[in-house]
Amino acid sequence: MTETISLRIDKDTRKKMNKVCDELGLSLSTAFNMYAKVIAREKRIPLSLDLNNTYNLETQKAIHNVINKKNLSKAFNSIDELMEDLDA
Secondary structure (H helix, E strand, O other), X not given: XXXXXXXXXXXXXXXXXXXXXXXXOOOHXXXXXXXXXXXXXXXXXXXXXXXXOOOOHHHHHHXXXXXXXXXXXXXXXXXXXXXXXXXX
């Protein structure tokens, strides 16, 4: 048994969503039903709502270091040179 629901969505978003659904061979109704079934099955909203990057603090620091060329390993000219340095 199916039920009808009504929702509001802005025109531009609907247009873009409809284009993607068309390319996938889906109707908007099918796409919303698929989304609803994932929510029901997984008991969660399958959408990231992060306000910032999903990187943890350690990864953020590593990215910062690479951008600023800090705390980087020295350069090696060969695998043998790297392996020798690792054994030191």
